[in-house]
Amino acid sequence: MKLISGNAFGQTLRKFGEDKEEYTKVLFLFIYLFAVSSASTVGRTAADALFLSRFGASQLSFMYVPQSAALLLIGLLFQRFSPRFRMDHLLKLLIPLISVLVLISRLGVGMDFSWVYPVIYVGYDVFNFLMIVCFWQFAASILDQRKVKRTIGLVGSGGLMGGIISGFGLKLIVPLVGTANLICFYAALQLLALVAVIRLLKLAGKGSDLFTSVKPQRKQAGGSGAKKKESGGLFRNVPHLKYIAIMSAALVITLTLIDYQFKVILRGTLQDEALAGFMGSFYGFSGLLALFIQLFIAGKLLTRFGVMTAILVFPIALFTGSLGVLMMPVLAMVVIVKGSDKVLGDTIYSSVSQLVMFPIPPEWRNSAKSFLDGVVRNGAKGIAAVSLILLSQLLTTQQFSYVILTLLCVCIVAAVKVKGAYLEALLSTLKTRGHDLHEGQLDLMDPASLRVLTDTLVQPDKVQVLYALKILQDIDGFDLMPHMEGLIRHPSQEVCVEALRYMERNQPAGQEEVLLALIREGHSGVRAAAILALAAYAKDEHLDDITSRLGEEDMDVKSAAIAGLIKYYGIEGMFRAVGTLKELMESSREDERTSMAILFGQIGIREFYKPLIPLLRDEAPQVRKFAVQSAAVLQVPELVPHIVPMLQHNETREAAVETLAAYDEREILKLLAAYFDVESVTLHLPKVFERIGGQQAFDLLFQRYEPANFEMRDKLLEAMTRMHKGIQQVDAKGFEANILLELELYGRFTSYQGDLLAVEGYEEVAEAVEQVRSAMIKRIFLLLGFIYEAKTIQAVYVNWTEGAARQQANAAEIIDQLVQGNLRMELAKLMSASRTVTANVMKNEAALELDWMNDQGDEWLCQVIQFASRSKVEASVPGRHSVDETWLSEQMERIAMLKKVSLFDGLSARELSMIAMRMERVSYSKGATVFQVNDPGDALYLIQSGRTGIYRGAEKLNERKAGECFGQTAILTRRLRTATVMAEEDLVLWRLDSSGFYDVIFDRTGIALEMMKLLSRRLRSKLAQQSSVSSAQASEQQAEVAAASALDAGGAVTESSQEGHGMANDIILRRVLILQKIDLFARLSQEDVIALAQLVEEVEYGAGESICRVDDYGDTLYGIIEGSVRVHKGSQTFATLGEGECFGEMAVIDSGLRSADCTAASPTVLLQLHRDQVFTLCFQNIGVLRSMMQVLADRLRGML
Secondary structure (H helix, E strand, O other): OOOOOOOHHHHHHHHHHHOHHHHHHHHHHHHHHHHHHHHHHHHHHHHHHHHHOOOOHHHHHHHHHHHHHHHHHHHHHHHHHHHHOOHHHHHHHHHHHHHHHHHHHHHHHHOOOOOHHHHHHHHHHHHHHHHHHHHHHHHHHHOOOOOHHHHHHHHHHHHHHHHHHHHHHHHHHHHHHOOOOHHHHHHHHHHHHHHHHHHHHHHHOOHHHOOOOOOOOOOOOOOOOOOOHHHHOHHHHOOOHHHHHHHHHHHHHHHHHHHHHHHHHHHOOOOHHHHHHHHHHHHHHHHHHHHHHHHHHHHHHHHHHOHHHHHHHHHHHHHHHHHHHHHOOOHHHHHHHHHHHHHHHHHHHHHHHHHOOOOOOHHHHHHHHHHHHHHHHHHHHHHHHHHHHHHOOOOOOOOHHHHHHHHHHHHHHHHHHHHHHHHHHHHHHHHHHOOOOOOOOOOOOOHHHHHHHHHHOOOOOHHHHHHHHHHHHOOOOOOOHHHHHHHHOOOOHHHHHHHHHHHHHHOOOOOHHHHHHHHHHOOHHHHHHHHHHHHOOOOHHHHHHHHHHHHOOOHHHHHHHHHHHHHHOHHHHHHHHHHHHHHHHOOOOHHHHHHHHHHHHHHOOOOOOOOHHHHHOOOOHHHHHHHHHHHHHHOOHHHHHHHHHHHHOHHHHHHHHHHHHHOOHHHHHHHHHHHHHOOOOOOOHHHHHHHHOOHHHHHHHHHOOOOOOHHHHHHHHHHHHHHHHHOOOOOHHHHHHHHHHHHHHHHHHHHHHHHHHOOOOOHHHHHHHHHHHHHHHHHHHHHHHHHOOHHHHHHHHHHHHHOOHHHHHHHHHHHHHHOOHHHHHHHHHHHHOOOOOOOOOOOOOHHHHHHHHHOOOOHHHHHHHHHHOOOOOOOOOOHHHOOOHHHHHHHHHHHHHHOOOHHHOOOOHHHHHHHHOOEEEEEEOOOOEEEOOOOEOOEEEEEEEOEEEEEEOOEEEEEEEOOOEEOHHHHHHOOEOOOEEEEOOOEEEEEEEHHHHHHHHHHOHHHHHHHHHHHHHHHHHHHHHHHHHOHHHHHHHHHHHHHHHOOOOOOOOOOOHHHHOOOOOOHHHHHHHHHHOOHHHOOOOHHHHHHHHHHOEEEEEOOOOEEEOOOOEOOEEEEEEEOOEEEEEOOEEEEEEOOOOEEOHHHHHHOOEOOOEEEEOOOEEEEEEEHHHHHHHHOOOHHHHHHHHHHHHHHHOOOO
């Protein structure tokens, strides 16, 4: 965490007005921690004073054993059982219970029971431990994680203030009320904490959105041959943890011994009220000093000298003080040593102990913290207690300093050792995972961390530089200006523009002349960014120069001038720019309207949103897309009704999702929730909620599940599944209820399908019902994945639906053992029954069944029912579900024609119906030209009637007649036509545009997956056929087949490359470069490539080690980072692949069997990517999806 620096209060006051609600929560958390800290001081003081006034030093040494044992036991119990309760519920029960027990102990003290004093000496420590642990877990749920670095210092100050005020207050109160009555104040302060908790719960809203416990899940290996970094256990994955543990244990034992020294010397000097009063003053003054350190020293120390220097401050201070106690064992000296614990331990060391944990991967972080808090620290307290019993009989108070100094030497050595291991973990996090821009917890101000990023800024590759720039700009207080000259002269225009945007935001002094030079000489985009950066200075001497750019022909420059004048020059700038702005707004040219759409985002003035509305309705998709992106900057609620319709169109869908997700979460969720109630609700609305993320968005999607139709349920589950990893609270009972609902529907559909099979003419309806049932099964298992471990449930689903008989039986057994109650019984029925439905004996209830199935709201099922029942007099179809009969007949005709197209082999009638709805009828007279050679190829044609001729020049190559098609490759590749098609007779065609085709695929990614599987398998087959024609010419093609089929399938991998291989620079950037060489990912944006790079794994193979074998099952793509791979069958070598090459692209798509062996020819490091990871990322981007399809189509061009 970052502590508050000397000028933080001024910054905080300015930010308070900007985020009043968050700072209100901070205020009550401050009060809560103030109450907890004050109670701890008062309770500890009362317990110590009462015990020391009645027992001697010999009895005190024995108290550390039960104290440590109690804390260790309570810590283990809390760690084990607290996840079963929501923290808000636990606090509302725990605080009153503690208060009652404290008041009962006051009665015991009043009756002067001797056993009460040792009980409260131990018990109050337990209470204080529970209160502080619960506080920080509660605060972590309450505080906005994006702002926690800014607010945690204020919250923590509550504890310091509590110690100060309670400390000084004790000195005033004890003479008035007596030591024993401090117990009542202790209980009262606990209740004050409860008041703060209740108030915070009201501010936070619904508790279920925030409070839960997340069980850490162990990451499982992604491939059969890959040995992942995580597999080495906690210490292997957290290399600096062992040194932190040694340091923590040594400090805990040391502080216990120091505490003993302090109390023994104190008891020999003061008694009763004088003792209590002194302790109050001690806590008060030490709290004041701690607050001073917190506000004015700690932040500067960490910023200037880094974590590794700060980590030594506390043990060195203790060492120095303990040396003084050894030389002069007097009260003043031991007070200094004890005070160091409060002044330095609670500030600098506390901050450092948190910072050194941040590089730990999230999946290990909780385990590491539990190990330190529950095992190391409490275990060390137990060791200290036993040691005290033994040493107190052997050593004098002064001689304890020898033991303390020895332990501190161990602590200092461990702290020095932490440095190397901590740096390794820090760099590993940066390189392998990338800096998580959403977490924002890692303090990259550490010099070693910054060096990696700043070195990247001088690299020629723009992707590396832009990635480093993104991270560095998010680091508070980092100055990019020393690197600016190189950035604005970078050969990449994108880098220059990003650097100039930084200058626009920060207005560094003395850069105006540099910007003027760029405006005169730079490229178009650079000139535009330089104009905005210059305008940000808002100096009058530049006003005329910027105004003169309004007359430029370059639209980027002209729009930048308009934006700069309006945004930075107030009324004068508006007056100068308004004429040009109005002229462009009314322009008939698309490029000018596009510039205007971009302009409003550059201006960024919320009140200036109304002119954006016409652009959001513009007929040009490009204009609408940029208008939507500008709306993301403005975030005006009035624009939401104009943005939501953009979700329907693939050209604007991605921008609309990002824009809506950019709005304030609470505001946009309320607005979007209403759109679920609209009859024509878009299927892409759940994608917006997924992009927003968070508990509230997840809960809103869950609430919409039951009333949704089947297709919307699929989309809701798809979104919730992707959100699940980051969700804390899941309504298990609600999900179970939805599973039972699906199971009930599944049973009814199964019964009705059997009846339909018994009736002639209803075969299509029975097939549609079978598809509904299959989708229900998938939903059932997806819903189960929210209640139980998702990967286990996924494995059960795959084995039960696709595995052999034994695998299916094992899958059913797992569910039987895993699930309990009524749900277990219903799932057992499902999994034990045959999935093949046979015809029932008819009971003349067909009409009733059809009516019920119509009422389920499945559009395709309703259509096939209506089509099948047209000639059935007894069938009754409710009018509100019927469609136009003529349209329905044509739709079924289109579907029948699409079934004959080889491109769509494997697609069901339901899926083809979605494509058929995108087709339009076109007619040509005899002799007319449908298209000519070199025309854009952007459509597939199906011949309804007539005949066509296919020509190249005057030569007739072929002809097509009714029921056939042409243009299959064009719809995928959008390449120029290679022939001319003319109507030989009057011609009626059904035309399917490429844009509509891809829109359907993006709506329903299962269609795309099936089609890519088909294309990939055809490619394998065709290449195999060609390779058999001529072995002399086939080696290169066989190599392609072999490379395409390579998979990690049983090769023993040595070590993760991060651990055992020397790396050149940033691993994450090297991965980006490898991925960009793969055709499938050639069109990924920079952000998507980086995201994909963060998903991949690195594995090592020794020379001669097998990577995959012929006929292995494959679902993994590989890129070669270092070394080489031999592709072969037995002893016959087809190819040797080297650094930067990849193999296995088709394995990602179709998971087919391997057709060749792949062996490491030399020590090799591979980048490994699984198909689930590819589709999770790539199916969110229509451009990427089209690229993947096009790669396969290009390879098959001419083969269809």
